[in-house]
Amino acid sequence: MTSSSFTTAIAEGPLMELPIDTNRVRIIRNDAEAISTAHALAKRYAQEAATRDAERRLPWKELNEFSYSGLGGITVPREYGGADVSYQTVAEVFRLLSAADSALGQIPQNQFGVLGVVKALASEEQKAHWFGLALKGQRFGNAGPERGTKTILHQRTRITEQKGQGKLSLNGTRFYSTGALYAHWIPTRALDEQGRAVLAFVPRSAPGVDVIDDWSAFGQRITASGTVTFNDVQVPLEHTLPVWQIANKPGLTGPSSQLIQAAIDAGIASNAIDDAIQFVRENARPWTDSGVALASDDPYTIHAFGRLKIDLHAANAVLQEAAATLDEIARQPIDDKGSARASVAVAEAKILTTEVALEASERLFELSGASATRAKHNLDRHWRNARTHTLHDPVRWKYHLLGNYYLNDVLPARHQWN
Template sequence: MTTLSDFPTHAIPVPPARLPEPHRVRRIADDAEALQRAHELAAVFAAGAAERDRERRLPWQELDLWSESGLGGITVPRAHGGAEVSYATLAEVFVILCAADPALGQIPQNHFGLLGVLREIGSEAQKRRFYGEILAGARLGNAGPERRSADSPTVLHGTTRLVRTEHGLRLSGRRFYSTGALFAHRVPARALDEAGRAVQVWSPREVRGLSVIDDWSSFGQRTTASGTVVFDDVPVSPDDVLPLWQLAEQPGLYGPNSQLIQAAIDQGIAEAALADAIAFVRERARPWMDSGLARAADDPYIIQDVGRLQIDVHAAREVLLDAGRTLDAIAAGPLDAAASARASVAVAEAKVLTTEVALEASQKLFELAGSSATRAAYNLDRHWRNARTHTLHDPVRWKTQLIGNYHLNGVLPARHSWN
């Protein structure tokens, strides 16, 4: 069994994350407090969002505030000391944070996805230990899929291996799209064991042989630091290994949970873009010369477009929260293959709408606000860059196919983190 301090620090290209002082970490009690804390953090995060994006300034201090807020522990079961908030509340927390800063808001996505995996396949001993770390303010950031190669044709394939040696278990591989790993205290990674089974290894961030490289260069979601993680013969405790292969063998909600968060991030982007569009039209945009109006906000065409966009944003939010409530209802009852499929379909419907509205709102912003809104000083293009980048996380065309195939042919969605 390992703890966060059992391994010596390895020389890495970036400073390691520090654990917060225990007395500074809140213990959130319920859904209402989780939403309150999210609003408090969002007010802080929003103030520097444009500057962080422009300068690509990584949010170390902001993540310390995140850890101290206690939000990282809101899905920990009550039996283990957490608030065990509803899925609907979890989605709303992400909308609130991502409307303030979607890059910073996205960083904890894998934290909660990983906690969903732990909940379904972790042993009781693993749950006690890892939940305890989370409630003390520790952050999780996964080592994502490998880059495409002959040995890694899809995100579910790769060459990362966990092998048994005379010195114990060792993990080797190179991963990418590792959102949150740079800032994490544990870096879970998917690997194949010697039997060819998928496992998940929850490595402490400072273990010997683990390097986190900040080589993320996307034009959007710039400060997520979703770059490379290298495992070079990393020592692994058997107590830090979860049997990931079991997830494909049993119905669960880990996939819908992960996708619900992805949809909530896009919803937050849409709401921020709409809010900035309205503010710019009110405060800065000029009316068109032929309108005869004194204010752009009185232009009937702009009014109509804002109304239509408001409807679309609101509709997407309601479908998102309804998907969260669907997951809550399913989690409260017997969880069989049919129930797991309903959860995936409900979240897919939300994902389609939030993807579309994030792109629509972030593009429509400029049409409504006019050419002055394109000035670099305002950095309003970050909304579209963030929307375009994050909505590529998994292709929405496969969501509509999943939904149609389910309703038309009764085909249940495949079980993985993208459904």
């Protein structure tokens, strides 16, 4: 479907409903239930993951399954009806989903960031409203960073007051809008008339909202992380949050977002290694000089898989250690040092999960042989997905963050990529 035809379909309305039967939405009560639900959902996601990627089949059915599973509300605080699961559980849920289909693991990531902002900034009425919608299966997407600006933090999207109307007007064009295509709500950042950052919640069906399916990257194909435009979109004041108030305060907004990114990469690595093992066992031939009958008996291949498994185990262990650090810090008032420690812990995990995802998805072919490159297997999706997703934030700057922290006692910059 082309961008223009999809835009027409939106204008006509049939895809705008995204109906969710709230009576079917599960309420998850605890961490163990969240992880068992993720295991079950991941098992279903894995069945057609290669086909969805190859055909770029947009996963409407699968995302409704996500809504009905109740996983979208697992971080809602208990006093509002949620499970308020730990960061360790959040990381494991995203790792499991991403090991089945990394695009379906990535699509809901922004929902958890948005709910974190609601928890930090919203009034009691706003919390009851937005948390309640999450528990009813509503999906929150994202209108991401803009293109053509000096850096990823610069923006031109504006939200201005409509005099005497009690509403605001939102105007701008965003890109990298993961999840917006499939969302019921599209939260986006905009600058108010004082130049301060505000988070505005906009229904995907609102007049003036145009979601364009123009995501054309070679990886994470079905995330539909394309363009969203806002043309004089009316936003009630109560549908905004003053995110400028937490911009310079110590917190876990950045580290929690990065933790999910690291979990997605860990999932990609796990999937790539599992597929490589299966292919070597069932399809690969041993090299002629090896003197063995089976590719799985090749000593160099055995050594390589041992190394990959060790690297994956280390990455997963540091990922869980980072999540446990966030859990510890979240239980107490967060100061500059605590916020920095969280960023450092997650940076360490992000480095290891990035590197093992890229290494595993590349070595898959070296260990499996030329037949693994045949299009019918679609094994290249692992590398394409790893390479695309890990570009969200450069690992070279994670090393810089760590080195500067340990060597020079410099606290990491505070933003959503740290």
